[in-house]
Amino acid sequence: MSRPAIHVSGDVARAVETGAPVVALESTIFTHGLPRPRNLAVALEAEELIRAAGAVPATIGVYDGVPTVGLTAEQIAVLSDTDDIDKASLRDLPVVAALGRHGGTTVAATAYLANRAGVRVFATGGLGGVHRGASETFDESADLTTLAGTPITIISAGVKSILDIGATLERFETLNIPVIGYGTRRYPGFYVSDSGYELHYSVNSPEEAAKIISSRDALGLRQAVLLANPVEESRQLPPDVLDDVLRRAWAEADRQGIGGNAATPFLLDFIQRDTGGRSLEVNVDVYRGNAALAAKVATALSAESDRDQA
Amino acid sequence: MSRPAIHVSGDVARAVETGAPVVALESTIFTHGLPRPRNLAVALEAEELIRAAGAVPATIGVYDGVPTVGLTAEQIAVLSDTDDIDKASLRDLPVVAALGRHGGTTVAATAYLANRAGVRVFATGGLGGVHRGASETFDESADLTTLAGTPITIISAGVKSILDIGATLERFETLNIPVIGYGTRRYPGFYVSDSGYELHYSVNSPEEAAKIISSRDALGLRQAVLLANPVEESRQLPPDVLDDVLRRAWAEADRQGIGGNAATPFLLDFIQRDTGGRSLEVNVDVYRGNAALAAKVATALSAESDRDQA
Amino acid sequence: MSRPAIHVSGDVARAVETGAPVVALESTIFTHGLPRPRNLAVALEAEELIRAAGAVPATIGVYDGVPTVGLTAEQIAVLSDTDDIDKASLRDLPVVAALGRHGGTTVAATAYLANRAGVRVFATGGLGGVHRGASETFDESADLTTLAGTPITIISAGVKSILDIGATLERFETLNIPVIGYGTRRYPGFYVSDSGYELHYSVNSPEEAAKIISSRDALGLRQAVLLANPVEESRQLPPDVLDDVLRRAWAEADRQGIGGNAATPFLLDFIQRDTGGRSLEVNVDVYRGNAALAAKVATALSAESDRDQA
Numbered sequence: 001m002s003r004p005a006i007h008v009s010g011d012v013a014r015a016v017e018t019g020a021p022v023v024a025l026e027s028t029i030f031t032h033g034l035p036r037p038r039n040l041a042v043a044l045e046a047e048e049l050i051r052a053a054g055a056v057p058a059t060i061g062v063y064d065g066v067p068t069v070g071l072t073a074e075q076i077a078v079l080s081d082t083d084d085i086d087k088a089s090l091r092d093l094p095v096v097a098a099l100g101r102h103g104g105t106t107v108a109a110t111a112y113l114a115n116r117a118g119v120r121v122f123a124t125g126g127l128g129g130v131h132r133g134a135s136e137t138f139d140e141s142a143d144l145t146t147l148a149g150t151p152i153t154i155i156s157a158g159v160k161s162i163l164d165i166g167a168t169l170e171r172f173e174t175l176n177i178p179v180i181g182y183g184t185r186r187y188p189g190f191y192v193s194d195s196g197y198e199l200h201y202s203v204n205s206p207e208e209a210a211k212i213i214s215s216r217d218a219l220g221l222r223q224a225v226l227l228a229n230p231v232e233e234s235r236q237l238p239p240d241v242l243d244d245v246l247r248r249a250w251a252e253a254d255r256q257g258i259g260g261n262a263a264t265p266f267l268l269d270f271i272q273r274d275t276g277g278r279s280l281e282v283n284v285d286v287y288r289g290n291a292a293l294a295a296k297v298a299t300a301l302s303a304e305s306d307r308d309q310a
Numbered sequence: 311m312s313r314p315a316i317h318v319s320g321d322v323a324r325a326v327e328t329g330a331p332v333v334a335l336e337s338t339i340f341t342h343g344l345p346r347p348r349n350l351a352v353a354l355e356a357e358e359l360i361r362a363a364g365a366v367p368a369t370i371g372v373y374d375g376v377p378t379v380g381l382t383a384e385q386i387a388v389l390s391d392t393d394d395i396d397k398a399s400l401r402d403l404p405v406v407a408a409l410g411r412h413g414g415t416t417v418a419a420t421a422y423l424a425n426r427a428g429v430r431v432f433a434t435g436g437l438g439g440v441h442r443g444a445s446e447t448f449d450e451s452a453d454l455t456t457l458a459g460t461p462i463t464i465i466s467a468g469v470k471s472i473l474d475i476g477a478t479l480e481r482f483e484t485l486n487i488p489v490i491g492y493g494t495r496r497y498p499g500f501y502v503s504d505s506g507y508e509l510h511y512s513v514n515s516p517e518e519a520a521k522i523i524s525s526r527d528a529l530g531l532r533q534a535v536l537l538a539n540p541v542e543e544s545r546q547l548p549p550d551v552l553d554d555v556l557r558r559a560w561a562e563a564d565r566q567g568i569g570g571n572a573a574t575p576f577l578l579d580f581i582q583r584d585t586g587g588r589s590l591e592v593n594v595d596v597y598r599g600n601a602a603l604a605a606k607v608a609t610a611l612s613a614e615s616d617r618d619q620a
Numbered sequence: 621m622s623r624p625a626i627h628v629s630g631d632v633a634r635a636v637e638t639g640a641p642v643v644a645l646e647s648t649i650f651t652h653g654l655p656r657p658r659n660l661a662v663a664l665e666a667e668e669l670i671r672a673a674g675a676v677p678a679t680i681g682v683y684d685g686v687p688t689v690g691l692t693a694e695q696i697a698v699l700s701d702t703d704d705i706d707k708a709s710l711r712d713l714p715v716v717a718a719l720g721r722h723g724g725t726t727v728a729a730t731a732y733l734a735n736r737a738g739v740r741v742f743a744t745g746g747l748g749g750v751h752r753g754a755s756e757t758f759d760e761s762a763d764l765t766t767l768a769g770t771p772i773t774i775i776s777a778g779v780k781s782i783l784d785i786g787a788t789l790e791r792f793e794t795l796n797i798p799v800i801g802y803g804t805r806r807y808p809g810f811y812v813s814d815s816g817y818e819l820h821y822s823v824n825s826p827e828e829a830a831k832i833i834s835s836r837d838a839l840g841l842r843q844a845v846l847l848a849n850p851v852e853e854s855r856q857l858p859p860d861v862l863d864d865v866l867r868r869a870w871a872e873a874d875r876q877g878i879g880g881n882a883a884t885p886f887l888l889d890f891i892q893r894d895t896g897g898r899s900l901e902v903n904v905d906v907y908r909g910n911a912a913l914a915a916k917v918a919t920a921l922s923a924e925s926d927r928d929q930a
C-alpha cells in the first residue's frame with residue numbers, strides 16, 4: 001500500500017517512542033454516545049484533562065478511511081458533526097477503510113488500534129458485554145473477545161446495567177481478563193458506583209495498578225487489564241432512580257417490539273430523556289474521572305518502565 | 311520429522327510464490343456431502359471452473375495421513391470412493407495424520423491448511439455455525455472459532471437453515487469476523503438467496519472485495535473475511551418448499567430420537583430425498599457459483615498485491 | 621524487571637534444554653483440593669512416582685510472588701500449609717505476583733507456565749469445564765479458553781460430574797481441542813471410569829500418544845492435546861453411589877442457597893464427607909495414575925523428538 005494502514009500522529013509517535021505517558025480515547029462517545037454540541041466539548045475536555053496531567057491524549061477514530069491514532073482537534077470536530085457516521089467495531093475497520101469513510105471506533109476497535117500504535121492505557125466510559133437474553137440471542141459484544149487478545153489497560157466505570165452484568169463478569173473470567181477495582185472491591189455499574197457484584201482484587205494507587213500491568217507484560221499475557229473506576233457515590237444516578245427507569249425502559253422497548261442491536265440506543269435514549277438529562281451528566285462525570293485516572297496510571301507505568309530499564 | 315507436516319503440490323506452491331491467483335477447495339463436500347458418483351464429478355468440475363477462469367485450484371484433504379494442499383485428480387478420486395473415510399475438522403488433523411488415514415477436511419481444517427500454505431481465497435458451499443438448541447447443548451461448529459484466527463477469504467452461500475442463523479451471525483460479530491454480501495445486503499441461507507437476516511455491508515465487484523481483504527491484511531487483523539454469495543433467486547429451493555421440508559425433517563428427527571452430531575446428516579439426507587434431489591441440484595449450483603466468484607476474487611487480489619508492490 | 625517473571629528451577633531448566641522427559645504438576649490440588657496433612661504427602665508422592673519413572677517432576681505454583689516451575693519440597697510444604705492461600709488462575713497471576721503473595725495454580729495457570737518454560741506434558745486430576753446451568757450463568761472455566769491456546773499435553777481423568785460434561789465436550793470440539801481416550805473410547809468422569817459420553821479416538825500406548833502430539837506440533841496447532849485416562853473400574857466410586865450423593869449434594873446446595881463459585885467446593889466437600897472419604901481415595905488414585913502415565917508419555921515424546929532430530 002502506498003500509505004500505511006494506521007496513521008499515528010507525530011505527538012503520539014514521539015511520546016510512544018520516548019516512553020512518555022499516553023492515554024488513548026475512543027470516538028464513539030462523541031460520534032454516537034453524546035448529543036451535539038455537548039459531544040465535541042466533552043471530547044476536547046477529556047484531551048485537556050489528560051494534557052493538564054502531563055500525558056499525551058490520543059483520540060482514535062477513522063478519518064476519511066484512515067484509522068488514526070491521535071486525531072487533531074479539527075478532525076474530532078468533523079467526526080462529531082458527521083451525520084450517519086459509521087460505528088466501527090474491529091471487524092468494520094477494513095470495510096470503513098476500504099470505502100474511505102469516517103468512523104467512530106468502539107472500545108474493541110480503539111483498543112486494537114491503540115495497542116498497534118504502542119499506546120498502553122485507554123480511558124473509556126463503559127465497556128460492552130453480554131446482553132440480557134444472550135443465552136437465547138447470543139448477543140455478546142466484540143469488546144469481550146477483543147480484550148482477551150489485546151494487552152492494554154482500560155479504565156472504565158464498569159458496564160451499564162442494561163447489560164447482563166453477572167454474565168459479563170463470568171465471560172471476563174473465562175477469557176482470563178483480570179478486573180481490578182480502583183479503591184473498591186464492588187464492581188461499578190457505570191451510572192452507579194456499585195453494581196451489586198464483588199471483585200476479587202482492588203488497588204489504591206496508580207503505582208499499584210502499574211505494578212500489576214508490568215507483571216502482566218512480563219509474564220507474556222495478552223489479555224487487557226480492566227481497571228474499574230466507580231463514579232463517586234455523591235454523583236451517581238441514585239440506584240432507585242436507575243432501577244425504576246430501567247424497568248420502564250424495558251417495558252417500553254417490549255411494547256414497541258424493539259430488540260437486537262436497536263435495543264441499546266433505545267434504552268440509553270429513554271434513560272437520558274426520562275432522567276431529564278441526569279444520566280447524561282453522570283456519563284460525562286464518569287468519563288472525566290476515567291480520563292484523569294488514566295493519565296495517572298499512564299504516568300506511573302511510564303515511571304515503572306524507566307526503573308526497569310535503569 | 312522426515313517429511314514436512316503439510317504437502318503442497320508443485321502447481322500450488324509455484325502459484326503462491328509468484329502471487330498468481332489460487333483458490334482452495336474443501337474435501338468434505340465430496341467425501342461426506344454428495345452421493346457417488348456425483349461427488350467426484352462435482353469436485354473435478356469445480357477445479358475446471360477455476361482453471362478456466364485463470365486461477366489454480368487447490369483441493370485440500372488428508373491423503374494417507376498427509377494433509378495435502380493441491381490433491382491430484384487421482385487422489386480426489388480415491389478419497390471420493392473411500393468408505394467410512396474420516397471427517398477431519400482442525401482438531402482431528404494430528405490424529406488422522408498420526409494414524410496415516412485418509413480424511414475429508416471440513417471448512418475449519420481446510421481454511422487452516424490453505425492459510426498455512428499461503429492460499430488466500432477459499433470457495434465452499436455452506437459454513438458451519440451455531441446449532442439450533444445450542445443454548446442448551448453448546449453445539450457450535452469449530453468453523454466459527456477457527457475463522458476468528460485464520461486470515462483467509464471464504465466465499466460461501468451463507469449457512470444452512472438447519473442451523474440457528476441469527477445466533478451464528480451474532481457469533482461472527484462477537485468474534486470480529488466481517489460478513490459482506492456479494493451484490494446483496496440480505497444474508498443468504500444456502501438453499502435460498504435470502505435467509506431473512508440483513509448485512510451491514512455489501513460489495514458489487516471482485517475488486518471491491520479485494521480492497522477490503524487487503525485492508526484487513528494491512529491492519530494486521532487475523533479474522534477471515536466472509537463473502538456471502540447467494541444462489542440466484544431463479545435457482546434457489548423455493549422458500550416455502552424449504553420451510554415445509556425443514557418442519558417435517560425436524561419432526562421426524564424428534565420422532566426417531568436423533569440429535570447431536572447425528573442430526574445434521576439426517577436432516578440433510580431427509581431434505582434431499584424429500585425434495586426429489588432438488589436440494590442436491592441447488593447445492594451443486596451454489597458450489598459452482600462460489601468457485602467461479604472465488605476465482606475472480608483471487609484474481610483481483612493478485613492484481614491488487616501487484617499494484618501495492620509496484 | 622530486575623528478576624525474570626517466571627522462575628524455572630535448575631533441574632527443570634536442564635531437562636528442558638537437553639530434551640529429557642519432564643512432567644508438570646499443578647498446585648491447587650495440594651493448596652485447595654486435598655485436606656492436610658494428606659495434601660503434602662500426595663504432592664511429594666506424585667513427584668516421587670515421576671522420578672521413579674525416569675522423568676523430572678516440575679510442580680508449579682506462585683511462591684512469594686514468583687511464578688515458579690519446579691518448586692522445591694520445602695516450598696511445596698510451605699504452600700501446603702498456608703492458610704487462605706490465593707487460588708491463582710491465569711488472570712490472577714499478574715496480581716498475585718505484583719502483591720508478592722503465595723498462590724496455588726489452577727490447570728489454566730499451570731499449563732500456561734509449563735508451556736512458557738518449555739515443559740510439554742502435564743498431569744492433573746480433573747479439568748475445569750462448563751458448569752451446570754451455564755446457559756443462564758455463563759459460568760465456564762478459564763481452563764477451556766486457556767487450553768485452546770496452549771500447546772501442551774494434559775493427562776487427566778476427565779471432568780467431574782458436578783460439571784455439565786456434555787457441554788464441556790462440545791466446548792472442546794468448538795475450541796479445536798482434541799480429546800483422546802487412553803485405552804478407552806468412553807470419556808471418563810473423574811470418580812468413575814465412564815461418564816457416559818463417547819470419544820472419537822483412543823490410543824493404547826504412550827508412543828501412539830507421542831505421535832499425535834508431535835503431529836500437532838508439526839502442524840503448528842496451538843491447542844492442548846487432552847489425554848483422558850480413566851481410573852480403573854475396580855477402584856472407581858461406584859456409579860450408583862456417585863449418582864446418589866450428587867443428587868443429595870445438589871439438593872442441599874439448593875436448600876442452603878449456595879451457588880456460583882461457592883458451589884464447587886461445597887459439592888466436593890459434601891461428596892467427600894458423605895462417602896466417608898472414599899471419594900478422596902479415588903481422587904488420590906486418579907492422580908497417581910495420571911502422574912505415572914504422564915511420565916511415560918513425556919519419555920515417549922522425548923524419544924520421538926530425538927528420532928526426528930537424528
Ligand SMILES: [Mn+2]
Pocket residue numbers: 139140141261483
Ligand atoms: Mn451485539
Ligand SMILES: [Mn+2]
Pocket residue numbers: 449450451571793
Ligand atoms: Mn458440533
Ligand SMILES: [Mn+2]
Pocket residue numbers: 173759760761881
Ligand atoms: Mn467460574
